[in-house]
Amino acid sequence: MRTVTVELGDRRYPIHIAAGLLASAADHLAPLARGRTMAIVTDENVRPHADTLQAVLAAAGVRSEAIVLPPGEKTKSWEHLAGLCDRLLDLGVERGDHVVALGGGVIGDLVGFACAILKRGCHFVQIPTTLLAQVDSSVGGKTAINTRAGKNLIGAFHQPSLVLIDPSLLDTLPLREVRAGYAEVVKYGLIDDPAFFEWCEANGAALLAGDPAARDHAIAHAVAAKARIVAADEHETNGTRALLNLGHTFGHALEAEAGFSQKLIHGEGVAAGCSLAFAFSAAQGIGSGQDAGRVAAHFRSVGLPDGLAAAGIAASGATLVDHMRHDKKMAAGTLPFLLARGIGRTYLDKSVDLADVAAFLDAQPR
Known part of the structure; x- marks a missing residue:
């Protein structure tokens, strides 16, 4: 144990x-x-x-x-x-x-x-x-x-x-639910652990196929990462714990548009949201398109959605941004976003213009 x-x-x-x-x-x-x-x-x-x-x-x-x-x-x-x-x-x-x-x-x-x-x-x-x-x-x-x-x-x-x-x-557990959970596993690599993301690229398929060693390693690694971040910022006051929300601002908007239904379950929203966060970062000149493509490709390779089309979301950027306005992280009319300078280099950005987010989403394939 x-x-x-x-x-x-x-x-x-x-x-x-x-x-x-x-x-x-x-x-x-x-x-x-x-x-x-x-x-x-x-x-x-x-x-x-x-x-x-x-x-x-x-x-x-x-x-x-x-x-x-x-x-x-x-x-x-x-x-x-x-x-x-x-x-x-x-x-x-x-x-x-x-x-x-x-x-x-x-x-x-x-x-x-x-x-x-x-x-x-x-x-x-x-x-x-x-x-x-x-x-x-x-x-x-x-x-x-x-x-x-x-x-x-x-x-x-x-x-x-x-x-x-x-x-x-x-x-x-049904495979769809295991895949959904796997999106949260990958998230820990994307936040601040590029070596773990590489491990996911090499072992994700085995984990989803039920390999006990891969599954146990992923769970223990993710839990240790979560415990460390929670201990450093229990109530999300200094910005450390906010990193765990990577993919969730985009993902929750997609879930809301899907009516919080089986059409798009939480982990699927997180996978699409992480892909969108990296793609938006690249579009803003913050991160590279190569890293964004690598993230999307990995989610796609394990059967998870990598964007709006794969998530079955056809809503406009304005509609999705309206969902985001209800996010509990809103402060003085500003919504912090988790963006990425690269894989394992996520940071909290409080200067994102929601109009830019809407325009970015409108440009995504449906």
Whole structure:
């Protein structure tokens, strides 16, 4: 088992990574249960894993109750947040209790936010079941729901007490979901680690084909990178953590245009968004067209969208920029963009003119 620690002083917490970890989860969860019933929140697609976890806990003498929600991005809503809080209150969850979020990014975000506000804050544990959640959303304490105005606009920073990552859970994941998570893996190389991007170019296909060694290496490397960045800038105040948003400003706009639906899932939006961020950087004379082409080519080679056409988005630049105006990073009418001087040389630019972004997007193939 590999362990990465998120260093946040007295709120530091471990991330344990091991194939088969779900089967031994009681070793880590039983001490947190305090002899009380442990709530497990999951969705219909992940219910078999919840059944396994409940059996594992029962064998260790830990009572549990599963709350099963509908799958999909639309579950990150006011309606489901209210319903989940009511269910947790009905179960008598106390501030000292730990709620288990067993699922992908949607479940992790929703459960984390519910725990941030329930009785002014209770504890939770992340057990991510998708590659995207394992390498990104389960670590770092960003929790949120979506609204009509945009994605993740209502939320809180609320760190988990523990993250348990079992890469073998990915064996049952549809290939599309694995690909979507892989976009977040690649992102870490594009931010500040060109050697890791080269590793992705050489090993991405094997990872997506289920190679355990490639998968485990990618997860451990990404988690360590995320933990380091979160420890340096937990609340995204000094610009370091903002680097993790590479591809997300463009990507969230594409997701919004797709109605936050299965037409374009989050990781696909991130892949297209990273490609667009590098292409825009090149168009502005900041980065090179060669690097932009290399990024797009890699996403394309593994079956991920590399721009508007591949993402199935035909909206105008003005329409997409209107989506961006709802971005939670807007400050005094200015939207910071993550741009790139090259692969592994991403930086935060607060001087981007949205008119230039709209014109750039209008020039992209549809």
